[in-house]
Amino acid sequence: MTLMHKILGTAAAFALSAGAALSEPAMIYDLGGKFDKSFNEAAFAGAEKWKAETGETYREIELQSEAQREQALRRFAEAGLNPIVMAGFAFGSILEEVAADYPDTKFAIIDMVVDAPNVRSIVFSEHEGSYLAGMMAAMASKTGTVGFIGGMDIPLIRKFACGYVQGVKAANPDATVIQNMTGTTPTAWNDPVKGGELTRAQISQGADVIYAAAGGTGVGVLQTAADEGILSIGVDSNQNYMHPGQVLTSMVKRVDVAVYDAFMSGADLETGIFTLGLAQDGVGYAVDDNNAALVNDDMIAAVEDAKAKIISGEIVVHDYMTDNTCPVK
């Protein structure tokens, strides 16, 4: 019954407002599910923040299959939901087709550029944030060996890894970086046990700071690093609180802000390509009470200096996506 109310209500709202649509926004989570402690959960946090502040409601769906991408987009668009925000690059090619069929609906896509007049494309400069995380890792390391554990072996995670390695080498050219990916199936995003095993393997090779860019798998990396007495670096959300005093920092990617902004603008969503990098505070490193003892003034000074230089263009962090290669290993 609530469904019929919703549809009728939306239709009525359309009829009354005639153009200036007053409708619910919609959020579509990717296959990982909204409670992945990372990417999708950050999107969920942004939507919930909007809900708490405005007191309004939104529709959401967690996808279960690839075929549902187009289905969810079309059904939400036909139900008059506006704007429709989707988290994940995998929507890209489908949105290109769907957006053209619903010119009055605004769409926002995170992590992908879709060139259409009614689409806001939000992309993050993860390589810049990871660069700063890499610098901090190299400065905090005593052994000169640091680690990287990725989730699934996809280009986006290689972009994280490439920025990280560049940062490490910038702070300590002699440092060694050990890289591992958790797996090749989507379960790689949610396998904390394997994350822990990889952490132990990297520790046995001398790593004493490990950066996890692996969704739910990272929980296992951070846990094992804390158990073994080495430092770890969290990702996407600020994960410093998970093991106070043992997480060096977190490379935050403000997916929540992107969703919140899109919901706030409502049907008047400004479209175009929005790149959120260090300059826009779309990515960055987290310092709070939990890790204050781990970072010293030299570290902050060096990282802030690099940040300013990246923003001014003096340092260019190579983006893996531009040519599918990374200049440093």
Next chain:
Amino acid sequence: MDVMPKWADVVLIPVISLVLAALLSTLVIVAIGEDPVAAVKLMVTGALGSTYAWGYTLYYATNFIFTGLAVAVAFHARMFNIGGEGQATLGGLGVALICLALPWPHWALALPAAVVGAALFGAAWAAIPAWLQAKRGSHIVITTIMFNFIAASVLNYLLVNVMRPTGSMDPATAKFPPGAHLPTLHDLLAPFGIAFSRAAPANISFLIAVVACVLVWLLIWRTRLGYEIRAQGHSEPAAVYAGIRPVRIIMAAMLVSGALAGMMAINNVMGEAERLVLNSVEGAGFIGIAVALMGRNHPFGVFLAAILFGFLYQGGAELALWTNIPRELIVVIQALVILFTGALDNMVRMPLEKLFLALRKDRA
């Protein structure tokens, strides 16, 4: 053997299992504070209530028909092919290579080529476990499962490193040329004046799946090879005594099985996504096992069971779209149906057998 009349085995047991699964699902929905009647209504209208809904239901069913047939054929030789997932993954690779290789002028040319490519790649992926089983006695369940992981890794490597267009974030191939676009049911039914939904992904592959059902029936019950497969399945020593070579039968059954699983790719890769993405199979290979179990390894049973699972998938998607039932619970509902129809078969069967025995004694 004939404790029960055949209709009880074929119709009554699945129906009772479904009713039990539905009752438990109702309890689950009530327990989380949603209205079960509204939920069922939503599932039924969402999966069967319009041509759009049927388009999705039949799309999923097409996948399950192919993987269900694959499991069924192998099972007639008592081979448990758990590798449908990997074989369908490789089938997708075959379809993608063929669709991207040439600027296809028309789907009527591209489709037969893609069917051959999908079947060849799927069969090739089944060939190695089959050979290991036939020659070395390595258990087919173990090897086919392991080959699923190898298939996922191979595809991941190829999509991320080789087949992905430079600069694309998505680990997927480029879009197939327009000439490789398969007609959907909308295109096929329009000449007959039937307005089928344009948005639904069901396509001509569904008809191919139906043809595959008929061909599998012919193979198993109307050919010499089918007879040999069934003989081998019932008793290998007896088959050997009759002059049947087990190695040949194991290879033949598994190659046909792998080819059928691979052919699923013409539906999901060529018909729906029109490009090869990671994880395009999405568990359909495993659902095929439940479909074959429920369909009693008969092509017509597989067809009906596949439609049922298509209904569950599409109905579940509608629940996820329009209610607050979390997707984990939708998976629970789907799992209950699998549990009752597949794993708990004897729970319904044994009391029923007793009942029929008692009835027969009364009559005697």
